[in-house]
Structures are given as structure tokens and as C-alpha cells.
Amino acid sequence: MRWTLKPKPNPETVARLSSDLGVSASIATLLAQRGIETFEQAKSFFRPDLNELHDPFLMKDMDKAVARIETALATGENIMVYGDYDVDGTTSVALMSSYLKTLTPNIASYIPDRYAEGYGVSYRGIDFAADNDISLIIALDCGIKAVDKVAYAKKKGVDFIICDHHRPGAEIPKAVAVLDPKREDCEYPFKELCGCGVGFKLIEAFNKKRGGTFEVLLPYLDLVATAIGADIVPITGENRILAYHGLNVINVAPRMGFKAILTHIKKEKLTITDVVFIIAPRINAAGRMKHGLHAVNLLTEEDEATAMKFAAEIENFNAERKDTDKAITKEALSQIETLKEQERLSTVVYQEDWHKGVIGIVASRLTETYYRPTLVFTKSGDKLAASARSVKGFDVYNALEACKDHIEQFGGHKYAAGLTLAASEYENFKSKFESVVAETIDRRLLTPEISVDAEINLDEITPKFFRILKQFAPFGPGNMTPVFMTQKLTDTGFGKCVGAEDAHLKCQVKQRGKKPIFDMIGFGLGPKFETISEKKTFKAVYSLDENEWNGNVSIQLKLKDISE
Incomplete structure (x- = not known):
């Protein structure tokens, strides 16, 4: 994982927003990063108004x-x-x-x-x-x-x-x-x-x-x-x-x-x-x-x-879908290993009996193991059909455009697309797509990135701070859930691995020189327990979440990654 701290917005804009809205500098920073620079823009953001829809x-x-x-x-x-x-x-x-x-x-x-x-x-x-x-x-x-x-x-x-x-x-x-x-x-x-x-x-x-x-x-x-x-x-x-x-x-x-x-x-x-x-x-x-x-x-x-x-009926379809995409993902990963394609810059896999309905999901799943532009093909009539998924920052639509001599039709977006081609063109396409990716992708994009909104101290996380943060919703592209980084953290001594095969990391953290103590949960981060053990100092990137236990609601840190 690579952590990328977003550029700090104009300090004058942050100071003005903080004063006009009566919010902390950290909240004002998050707003400015989202292009909100005035009181009126903030009002539109926090209170989306149907009257502001375009004609x-x-x-x-x-x-x-x-x-x-x-x-x-x-x-x-x-x-x-x-x-x-x-x-x-x-x-x-x-x-x-x-x-x-x-x-x-x-x-x-x-x-x-x-x-x-x-x-x-x-x-x-x-x-x-x-x-x-x-x-x-x-x-x-x-x-x-x-x-x-x-x-x-x-x-x-x-x-x-x-x-x-x-x-x-x-x-x-x-x-x-x-x-x-x-x-x-x-x-x-x-x-x-x-x-x-x-x-x-x-x-x-x-x-x-x-x-x-x-x-x-x-x-x-x-x-x-x-x-x-x-x-x-x-x-x-x-x-x-x-x-x-x-x-x-x-x-x-x-x-x-x-x-x-x-x-x-x-x-x-x-x-x-x-x-x-x-x-x-x-x-x-x-x-x-x-x-x-x-x-x-x-x-x-x-x-x-x-x-x-x-x-x-639809619940049954969904259960069937889950079983199918799990099985195909396993077969696709096996194919990559059999063909010794682990080190390629793209993933292109094909099996004629793979279920066409789930190849898009399988393509997404494969990027979790091999983080690179991915296409999963199956037989569709007398043609081959594929779903494409990309990685952050790489335009897979443009890459397919560069391979159009081998494609019959395609359509989609920057990060997801679909296409069909003649079976005889599969190997030609696979070779061309790999060369297009090799020529055009910035190699840094092949390492998953965590985009960090701001570095904050734990004592900035107050009930008011979290209450305002919740009003940033609905979250999604262009307004993702804010991600924070905090340094000089130590586990209070309760850190442990939890879940099946100790897959997840759970601990209580405090920051050197600060009073607050927060629960922290890191799904899939069990293997990083060594980083926090024996009261070692570490830094973390996380989002904020509500944890409800026995009727009590508290703010917890939802870990994305930790590092020494």
C-alpha cells in the first residue's frame, strides 16, 4: 500500500471557512478539498436542495x-x-x-x-x-x-x-x-x-x-x-x-x-x-x-x-451468484499461476464455460490479488465476451480503444467496460492489451493507493467533529469517506488478532502526549500485529465509524493500514 496525502488547500480559504461556519480547521480543510470555498457552497453541500437541480x-x-x-x-x-x-x-x-x-x-x-x-x-x-x-x-x-x-x-x-x-x-x-x-x-x-x-x-x-x-x-x-x-x-x-x-x-x-x-x-x-x-x-x-x-x-x-x-426468488438468484463467482475466481487465479502470468502488467483470462453473468464481479475480485487492469472472457454464442476492470488512475476505455483492431464492439467508462471479439482474435488481443498497458501505465498505479485527506491528532476527534463528518454523506466518488492519518500511536496493551485465522486486528490506541483513547479495528490486518506489539510506536490511516456495543455508541477508528 502507498499512502498519498492530499495537497493542503489555500490556508486563507480554510481560515475563512472555519470562521464563517464555526467549524474546526480540519473540517474546513475537508470542505476546501471538495471544492467548497464559501458559506453558500457549504450550505448547498450540507443541505442538498431539489430546487438547485438544473432545468x-x-x-x-x-x-x-x-x-x-x-x-x-x-x-x-x-x-x-x-x-x-x-x-x-x-x-x-x-x-x-x-x-x-x-x-x-x-x-x-x-x-x-x-x-x-x-x-x-x-x-x-x-x-x-x-x-x-x-x-x-x-x-x-x-x-x-x-x-x-x-x-x-x-x-x-x-x-x-x-x-x-x-x-x-x-x-x-x-x-x-x-x-x-x-x-x-x-x-x-x-x-x-x-x-x-x-x-x-x-x-x-x-x-x-x-x-x-x-x-x-x-x-x-x-x-x-x-x-x-x-x-x-x-x-x-x-x-x-x-x-x-x-x-x-x-x-x-x-x-x-x-x-x-x-x-x-x-x-x-x-x-x-x-x-x-x-x-x-x-x-x-x-x-x-x-x-x-x-x-x-x-x-x-x-x-x-x-x-x-x-x-x-431474487434472494435465491443472489445466493447462486455468490457461489458461482467464488468458484470462477478460484479457477481464474489458478489459470494465472498455471500460465505463469503473475508478473504481467495486465490480467487477461478466459474459459468458455465461465458464467457470463458474473465475469464483471470476477474481474473486480482478481484486482484484489493482482492489482492491475483486468479482463475476464467467456464464450457468448460464437463470440467471446469480456468484462474489464481497471485500477485507480488508469483509463481502461482508452486502452481498449487502442486495441480496437482486434475488437468487434466495446463500451463503458474509465474504470469498467465490456467488449466482444472473435475467438480467433483472443490471443492477438491479449498480447496487444498487455503491450498497450506496458506503454501507457505509470508503474506506481500498480500499487494500491490510500488517499489520505488530512493528518490529525486524536484529540481533534470529538463528538462535534464526528457529528459534522456524518453530514458529509452520501459518500462516493468525488466525495469519498474522509481518511485520516495519525502518527505517534501506541497500543494500550489490549491489542490482539481476532476472527477466523486471526485475520483482523483489534486494539485500543492513544497518541503520545494526548489524552483520548480510541478503539481501533483493522479488517484483514491481522498479519500486521507485529507492528503494534510490545507498545511499539506506529502510524495509521483510518476512517471514523460508530461502534455500538451493549447499547453504548462510541467512535472507533476503522483502520485501512498501519506502518512503523
Whole structure:
């Protein structure tokens, strides 16, 4: 692990913020690091306001999209709501279809089969629309590169509205409207919406045009917050506002599907982290192991008994998913060793019977052992399909772009992507990808980094400090949970290894010359017990957490790493 201390912000800005807000210099430093430099900006940060959402009509083609839906409703057309099979896609379809069903019964939901159709807009989906007298498809979380498919649909008399957030290719599809803030010709102020976020802006615009109040849209924000968390988009700007209020909906008035998922979760208040690790994997499991429509059905169900039945099915899919990804990860690690590829700068592995639904998870798991850009391939029809995952600071999308001569199609983001290629190109691609990584990656990026917000002393950690820190939530990219470093620490003598195989480190620490004593827990840090034994002085990087024991709540330090 390498520790990187973030640059200190302008001292004058920190002093002014500290004075204006009545907070410590450490809190003011954290705010300044997040681009917050004035009282008004701090107010917007701590109290995200729905009134500060941008006008949806600032998005390129929004007027055309709204007009086309108005025409469809006025003439009684059948509309298909089409979305990807992941969390962002299924929440998008649930949001759009349930909203439109309040206006017309002529709505069909469609999620492509991960195995038979693959990612994105499919010819089979278009044929289904044409065969069922559907003349408008609203595609969510996909479609920005579907140039040929949109043209094919047009010949069949089917129009498209595309709501996407992925990077466009060289050509924009000739759809009725293409909503994507990442279009170069789109001047929408916030570029980092997820697919469900773009879908929400469309229903916001439509509702505004009809003269509706914003309040009618509030129940849909739980879906948007879930997609924001699961799709790992920055939780800044509009995403922070949408996630903050969406979490409030989940905690105060969750939809029946979420209630059913959370039946056995004993937690008073869910955070975005809970959404990412409890709700999202279960929604994802449907598309991974069976079909994404199972997730849409759960998210749109209003009857409690039916929702509980759907949730139980999805729980089974998730259990199956866990077993499958664990087994494949083991096989992939074995393959790396067999081929003696431990020292490569990239991981590219393939086995034809690996389950396509979990290769993205396996790619993430492999980076925990070999921290480097990673692709996991499996057979998909007569092609090979892969999921790519990167390491912090390395753009895997650009690396794939450099290998495009060997790829049939690809799409994604800086840190995650998907692709397909011909089986005959696998070895050529593997060789080319390794050489691209070798030529372009800064070798330091191959060592996991802990980004440290600030160095503090233990006596700065007061109940007020922690109370303000909690108000920085929701946390995520662009506003990660603050990480601190403290030096001159010693264990008070209670340090020990705990858990199976003594995997974790537990101790009580104090700082030389300071009074406070804090409990400290380090998951996976059991092997570093020697660093704190016999009252050796050490330094630590950690985040702050609440520990509840026998009804008592205390602040504890959640270790990320320790060093002499």
C-alpha cells in the first residue's frame, strides 16, 4: 500500500471557512478539498436542495423527446421502455415504465437477455416491437452507439428516444432524440448523470411541460439513488442532490420492492453504502443469473405478498451468484499461476464455460490479488465476451480503444467496460492489451493507493467533529469517506488478532502526549500485529465509524493500514 496525502488547500480559504461556519480547521480543510470555498457552497453541500437541480430542457434534444412522447400519448401509440440488465438499466426501466403507466396503459417493458442478446439495443428487441405494433422505443442506459440498430428500427416504422450516459462514438444514432450529457454538442451543465438519472430528467421535463408539481416525482428518487450508488458515478453536483433525497425516500417511504428486499435487514437508517452492498447486488443478480425483468417486476410491484415472493426468488438468484463467482475466481487465479502470468502488467483470462453473468464481479475480485487492469472472457454464442476492470488512475476505455483492431464492439467508462471479439482474435488481443498497458501505465498505479485527506491528532476527534463528518454523506466518488492519518500511536496493551485465522486486528490506541483513547479495528490486518506489539510506536490511516456495543455508541477508528 502507498499512502498519498492530499495537497493542503489555500490556508486563507480554510481560515475563512472555519470562521464563517464555526467549524474546526480540519473540517474546513475537508470542505476546501471538495471544492467548497464559501458559506453558500457549504450550505448547498450540507443541505442538498431539489430546487438547485438544473432545468432538464438544457439537455440537447430534450424538447424533441418530450414532444415525441406527447404525440405517442395523444394518438394512443404503444411504447416500449427498453433498458440494460444491470442495476442502472433495470431501475431506469422501472422508473420510466411506472411513470408512463400513470398516463397510459400502452407500455411494455423490455430487458434484453444477457446471453441470447447481449448488452445494449438488440435486433430481437426491435423485431419484438415491430411485431407487436410498438412504434416508439425509449432506450435507457444504452443506445448511444446503436447507429445501425436505430436505422434498422426506422425502416420497420419504429422510432427511438435514447437516454444514455456512456461516451458516444464518432457518429450519433439518427434517433428522434438522443439524450446524453456526454455528447460534445450537449451543453447540459452536469455531465456525470447515470442512465437512470438521464431517465429521471426526461420525466422531470415531461412533468414540467404538463404543468405538474415536482412532488409527484419524489417517489421515483429511490430508484435514482440506487442507480447512482451502483453505477459508481461521482456523488457530486446533481447526483449528490438526487442521492441525498433518494436515500430519504428509501428510509422514510420505500417502494414495496425495496421493503421486501430489506425485510431481514436490522438497520434503522440505510446509507448509500448499504444500498450498494445490500440492495444493488440483489437487483443485479436477476440479470446475472436469470433475467433482468425479474428485477423490474420487483421494483414496480405494489402488492406486498407478490413483492415478497419476487424478493425471495431474487434472494435465491443472489445466493447462486455468490457461489458461482467464488468458484470462477478460484479457477481464474489458478489459470494465472498455471500460465505463469503473475508478473504481467495486465490480467487477461478466459474459459468458455465461465458464467457470463458474473465475469464483471470476477474481474473486480482478481484486482484484489493482482492489482492491475483486468479482463475476464467467456464464450457468448460464437463470440467471446469480456468484462474489464481497471485500477485507480488508469483509463481502461482508452486502452481498449487502442486495441480496437482486434475488437468487434466495446463500451463503458474509465474504470469498467465490456467488449466482444472473435475467438480467433483472443490471443492477438491479449498480447496487444498487455503491450498497450506496458506503454501507457505509470508503474506506481500498480500499487494500491490510500488517499489520505488530512493528518490529525486524536484529540481533534470529538463528538462535534464526528457529528459534522456524518453530514458529509452520501459518500462516493468525488466525495469519498474522509481518511485520516495519525502518527505517534501506541497500543494500550489490549491489542490482539481476532476472527477466523486471526485475520483482523483489534486494539485500543492513544497518541503520545494526548489524552483520548480510541478503539481501533483493522479488517484483514491481522498479519500486521507485529507492528503494534510490545507498545511499539506506529502510524495509521483510518476512517471514523460508530461502534455500538451493549447499547453504548462510541467512535472507533476503522483502520485501512498501519506502518512503523
